[in-house]
Amino acid sequence: MASYRFNLVKRVPQFSSSLYRIARRCCSIYTTPVDTNEPTFDKILIANRGEIACRVMQTCKRMGIKTVAIFSEADRHALHAQMADEAMYVGPAPSNQSYLVMDRIMDIIRKTGAQAVHPGYGFLSENKEFAKKLADEGVAFIGPPSGAIQAMGDKIESKLLAKDAKVNVIPGFDGVVKDADEAVQIANDIGYPVMIKASAGGGGKGMRIAWNDQEARDGFRLSSQEAASSFGDDRLLIEKFIDNPRHIEMQVLADSHGNALYLNERECSIQRRNQKVVEEAPSIFLDPDTRRAMGEQAVALARAVDYTSAGTVEFLVDSQKNFYFLEMNTRLQVEHPITECITGVDIVQQMIRVAKGHELTIKQSDIPIRGWAVECRVYAEDPYKSFGLPSIGWLSRYQEPTHLPKVRCDSGIQEGSEISMYYDPMISKLVTYGDNREEALQNMCRALDNYVIRGVTHNIPLLQEIIAHPRFVSGDINTKFLYEEYPDGFQGRQLSDAEQKEVAAMAACIYLRDQVRAGAFKNENRMPLQPVNPAAWDITAIVQGQEMPATVTENKDNFTVTIDGQTLTVNKDWSIAAAVLDATINGQQNTFQCISRKGDEIKLQYKGTVFKVEVLPKKATDYSHLMPEKPKVEASGEVRSPMAGSLVSISVQPGQDVAIGQEVCVIEAMKMQNSLTADRSGKVKAVHFETGTNVSEDDLILELE
């Protein structure tokens, strides 16, 4: 009952400061001014949530357009709902009952009198039915016409259209190859290198790459033998092999007056499981000619489907700079901010103008490449498990590094927000820019160091590693980068000896500061007359299992830490209570984050990765060798009912993989819902109860294998 108390979220004045921060943070990059005399919509509904809803609203505010947000049960307090002029409840948390329910959204449009809808990305953004419904009601859809959505939404049709528009598509032979001679013939038609693969195959079996005629012959022979033995079917196909493929895409913009242009490219090769992780604009790989050729083909394709609004044409590019059409995304892309940074064009503003029927005021020749921009997608996920498995949680502390210069952070969350299981686990898009790639990357490194996220597991360790990776820095990347560089999965940063000492020294200084303060009572008159603390403290810091005996001294202006005969000087002007510690070690700037301080265990984030450092007084370390090694208590893998109650829901099935901390069922007792979680990762062996049944205290509900 209580949950339906308010349908309309009223503006609360105390949020104005954070709203100001959000409104301010990206306006400075735009060079496309707002013409206040130009007619525009009075009110726009944003049929989306999270960062993209906030992003669209910023431009609406800039253009003086009122905004309507929709929010689900889980998003009642979400930033996008607070930011909008009006916020309307759209349904329960699952998106198929809220953000995807067209009828509800249509109702809200009628109720609020919104004249246009911006769909963001995902949800209904590429749904032609939704576009049609809006058209029927005379509401503008801020996006391409439904014909273009339909044409580009179909893989086969879009490829044929692209071919007709003289856009390069991956050449291949669609029939079955008869013999080796034909194979060579086809390979020559396509152009080397080619991939010969079993038509029945998959997973690399019966697959050969040929760079010349001889290899094509051999490949045909070997592949057909292998195909016959593996699949009992020796038929083969040949298609162009894209070696070291890069994913490079072109941003296009078109209006309904026949104007179309491209806003240059974005390089999105750093991916995992076909999802982009790090993007940059421009691409280090393209020369002006290739860029122009790609851009012109992208524009040609847009014209071929009478495209309007913003869209993206994705290409695969091989090591010889040959590029091939992949698909066209008929929406605003996640990674559009980097294009905005280098071109100064507010893409959302242009989308709104085009939707209103205005002509593009910019020309192709007006589109610059101003410096360099990099985007990291910051996700709530564990990067140590297949480069990122989603995690959920409550942001107990959250500070975006937007106080730093040349940083833009697009997010839809704030301190106290919940990252729920219902939606995409993206926390934010962190964008940095600079006059050149080096500067942009340096800014990114600093921004990641200063980004405070507590309460959920996030992928900053991985992002920090990627942008500092020598291969990435040199620009030698492809879509398989992560799998090539981390074949055994990502393990976190491996510290050098010098870095290990820096981490130990910082932890030692934090420890000393805490210890000195522990004896500095303000209202105690029974302290000894002589000083309580020694001049130099003998301690042992244990970093990554390595014991490092050290001597720490507090001086007037700094700390000195002597480890292994080497003296490190650490500055003093940082606070033990702050999340980010700007330390200067031997004159070198270092950014640490103190994640937690529990007894003698200090968790420090350094260069992205969190290190656990134990700091003990020396005599405790001497005695510690007498303490027995305790066997690690294995998590039981059992989920038992902590109380009597009824099982409201069970969210897993036998055979399903669960992650540690994942909710497996919910018990209602005392009219309260208690969520039970898995105490380790594993496969569900058995579920002993059904939804709706009653359980007693300590009943075994579920077991893991």
Place this chain on the structure above:
Amino acid sequence: MAALVKYSRALVTFSKNPASLSLLRAGCPRFCSGDVMSASVHDRIEEKRRAALLGGGQRRIDAQHKKGKLTARERVDLLVDPGTFVEYDMFAEHRCSDFGMEKDENKFPGDGVVTGHGRIHGRPVYLFSQDFTVFGGSLSSVHAGKICKIMDQAMLTGVPVIGLNDSGGARIQEGVESLAGYADIFQRNVEASGMVPQISLIMGPCAGGAVYSPALTDFTFMVKDTSYLFITGPDVVKSVTREEVTQEELGGAKTHTTLSGVAHRAFENDIDALLRLREFYNFLPLSNRDPAPIRPTEDPADRLCPVLDHLVPLDSHKPYNMLDVIQALIDEEDFFEIMPKYAKNIVVGFARMNGRTVGIVGNQPKVASGCLDINASVKGARFVRFCDAFNIPLITFVDVPGFLPGTSQEFNGIIRHGAKLLYAYSEATVPKITVITRKAYGGAYDVMASKHVKADINYAWPTAEVAVMGAKGAVSIIFRGDQDQAKKEAEYVEKFANPFPAAIRGFVDDILEPRMTRQRICRDLDLLSTKKESRPWKKHANLPL
């Protein structure tokens, strides 16, 4: 071998202790007239001192280490600030002459316990550390006398007592004298109770009558896997009740911190326990005549906590973690939780606000909806009484649906035990600040430091609901037989499921945005630091037991 080297190093540290050296020098000229005498007394002193430092001898020390335990002296060395330990009665020896005890090889200077005083982060502490290497740490009358001596001084000076327990029990050879020794300690435990904080750290066996000394102290901590507390051991249990049970199951740290509630917290090993104890000690005032300690903090007192604004779910059936509320509000997220694994439906522990020690009590909606049951009431009551006894302000976070219903609760006396918490809160005269985060239903609302039990300041968050009971129950009584229960429920929610009914009556002093809570509490604590409240004279009150 390594152990031997290390031990001899510890020995050197002790003999270098400046206090003991100066004592030696001062003592010599006065008592010794001739050179021969001087040499022999000097030698005897040295010899006894050496023997005392070696306890039960190297073989037994090695055995102690093999069990993963430190020796009594090593423990003292870790617990107090370097060079501050001053030992008493190092030369004390037992006077038992039965069963061959009078023989020289059966005399150990110190008699199985190291006693004295030292400092922890500069502040004084009296302590005793039982030495398992001497007669298994068994308690003789001399052993007991040593403990009583430091306890008497602790009371005179207003300094806390820490006991490191590692003892097999009574010294059977001494018979009733040993029992008398126990009783002497118990009596002092009771006399010191409420005067100076008393802390027991169980670091080995503690069985039989011996358990009652820790039970009488304010806090009992245990070391995992190496400490046991029971009235009778597994063998006796088996012969009497035929139950088969291991030492660990019967009286290990897990049993006492999760099941029985005898111990307040368990630590990984001796080192962890002693270092944590140093941290814990810093939260406490030295005596009931001292104020709650204040130390510098780098966490601003006026820090806003926007993170709390939407922490409490609107749907009142949905749980949240009260520890998140506590961690966000206190200084530097530094919370020393007491009994974290027992009666988890209530959270108690020490924290600091603007540097000042406070006692925190909070209902935990995450566990059993945060309701009050027998265990939670007793856990809360004992903590509240400790804070009240030692001038530690109490901050209470209320989200309580009521007392737990059921036959097991009623049969076991929830009325009697629930009354303890009510009693403790009503009796407490320290500053009492209360924040109602969500539900404050029924009698449990009264109990949880409401204005009606003389709490100084009560705040309600906008999500607070102060009512006799939840909407469903209330409507089924008020509108019994009414067809449209849902509508009436909505009416009830509209009327009572908000902070206004309490606010208009002045039962809450203000409705507070959650983000402002830290700021306000810090200000209130400054203001209330001069609070003086006295109750009519009585010999003592009569807490329902």
